[in-house]
Amino acid sequence: MKAETEEVLSCLVDGEAVDPDALAAALAQPGGVAMLVDLVRVQRAVADDPARPSAAFYESIRPALAPARRARLFGIRMPAAAAAALALACGLGGV
Numbered sequence: 001m002k003a004e005t006e007e008v009l010s011c012l013v014d015g016e017a018v019d020p021d022a023l024a025a026a027l028a029q030p031g032g033v034a035m036l037v038d039l040v041r042v043q044r045a046v047a048d049d050p051a052r053p054s055a056a057f058y059e060s061i062r063p064a065l066a067p068a069r070r071a072r073l074f075g076i077r078m079p080a081a082a083a084a085a086l087a088l089a090c091g092l093g094g095v
Contacts, residue, residue: 005029013039 005026012018013036026032 002029005032006035009036009039012036013043 008018008022008026012023027036
């Protein structure tokens with residue numbers, strides 16, 4: 001079976017827009033209809049699976065998904081500290 005056939009049928013089952021001519025060609029391929037039925041079976045099996053992560057799982061992973069905190073230098077955010085250091089260096093260089 002052609003990779004294009006699998007791609008078109010997979011997109012159709014996933015609810016994506018599919019070119020009607022490409023769909024007709026995919027279904028006309030040997031095994032095209034069987035592939036479509038298999039994809040629908042897999043989709044149904046996954047949709048019917050009630051397994052979901054627990055609330056404790058979501059709480060435990062939240063810190064890893066949170067945005068990183070910015071580093072601080074003497075209580076000042078690093079970009080501000082860098083700007084202050086640059087201004088100081090420029091000021092001292094002109095003296």
